[in-house]
Amino acid sequence: MTEVLRLEHVSKSFGNKEVLKDINFHVNSGEIIGYIGSNGAGKSTTIKIILGLIDDYEGDVYVFGDKVKGKTEYKRKIGYVPEVSDMYDNLTAKEYIDFIGMLYGINSNAAVAKAAEMMGVFGIQGAMEGRIHTFSKGMRQKLSIVAGMLHNPDILFLDEPLGGIDANSVLVFKEIIQKLKNKGKTIFYSSHILEVVEKLSDRILLINDGTIIIDGSVEEVMKKQSDTSLESIFNDVTGFHDHEMLADKFVDAFMN
Numbered sequence: 001m002t003e004v005l006r007l008e009h010v011s012k013s014f015g016n017k018e019v020l021k022d023i024n025f026h027v028n029s030g031e032i033i034g035y036i037g038s039n040g041a042g043k044s045t046t047i048k049i050i051l052g053l054i055d056d057y058e059g060d061v062y063v064f065g066d067k068v069k070g071k072t073e074y075k076r077k078i079g080y081v082p083e084v085s086d087m088y089d090n091l092t093a094k095e096y097i098d099f100i101g102m103l104y105g106i107n108s109n110a111a112v113a114k115a116a117e118m119m120g121v122f123g124i125q126g127a128m129e130g131r132i133h134t135f136s137k138g139m140r141q142k143l144s145i146v147a148g149m150l151h152n153p154d155i156l157f158l159d160e161p162l163g164g165i166d167a168n169s170v171l172v173f174k175e176i177i178q179k180l181k182n183k184g185k186t187i188f189y190s191s192h193i194l195e196v197v198e199k200l201s202d203r204i205l206l207i208n209d210g211t212i213i214i215d216g217s218v219e220e221v222m223k224k225q226s227d228t229s230l231e232s233i234f235n236d237v238t239g240f241h242d243h244e245m246l247a248d249k250f251v252d253a254f255m256n
């Protein structure tokens with residue numbers, strides 16, 4: 001097993017708001033990491049720092065042992081499927097894939113042929129000539145997945161990747177993740193759908209208010225917390241027990 005990613009004492013503030021507070025973890029090849037936390041906990045900020053989209057942070061990020069601050073070459077080893085993709089809506093899928101291929105130095109015909117095969121797996125091969133602004137939410141997300149994986153990255157960051165994707169393609173996607181793991185790829189999976197995270201992940205990283213409060217295998221974490229599901233662990237460690245009261249409050253307001 002090779003160490004592919006390490007964060008050492010990473011902290012980040014926006015103005016006087018401390019969003020990440022001394023984050024430390026490392027990840028090995030072939031691991032599927034479920035990165036979870038409440039809204040605003042700091043998940044996307046962590047991922048953006050690793051991707052080099054935010055570079056004014058404290059501490060260090062290492063990818064394959066090299067410090068990445070200020071560097072770009074390492075980005076070829078990383079794939080990113082964002083939660084909301086900034087696609088160029090007026091392009092066709094083919095033009096978009098061509099553009100992504102160009103960014104990674106993949107020849108146009110090879111990029112389009114590879115994408116067509118991957119899109120076919122998700123049942124959207126017919127969309128290649130369509131303009132992205134005409135796509136459904138799920139079609140956009142499938143194209144985003146294909147685009148993020150086109151360059152055969154070693155580490156894949158998936159931020160809520162299943163949004164809008166139909167149940168059959170979700171099944172295929174979960175299999176793909178397992179098979180990529182078996183090929184030694186590392187998957188960093190961030191999602192609020194905890195049933196999926198629980199099933200997919202080898203290891204859970206739970207960030208709360210900018211601090212990693214859980215780091216361990218799903219079994220270890222459940223044993224330690226004496227809980228039976230990731231959802232109840234999440235509720236417990238984030239100190240949330242008010243769902244019934246809050247639902248009553250909402251319904252009361254609704255009925256008034």
Ligand SMILES: Nc1ncnc2c1ncn2[C@@H]1O[C@H](COP(=O)(O)OP(=O)(O)OP(=O)(O)O)[C@@H](O)[C@H]1O
Binds near residue numbers: 038039042043
């Ligand atoms: N560019 C920015 N400027 C100011 N504050 C920011 C910026 N980006 C993020 N934040 C703040 O940092 C905190 C963490 O945000 P982040 O997007 O990392 O959370 P998250 O865990 O990904 O949340 P979610 O689950 O809702 O996607 C939030 O309070 C957010 O308002």
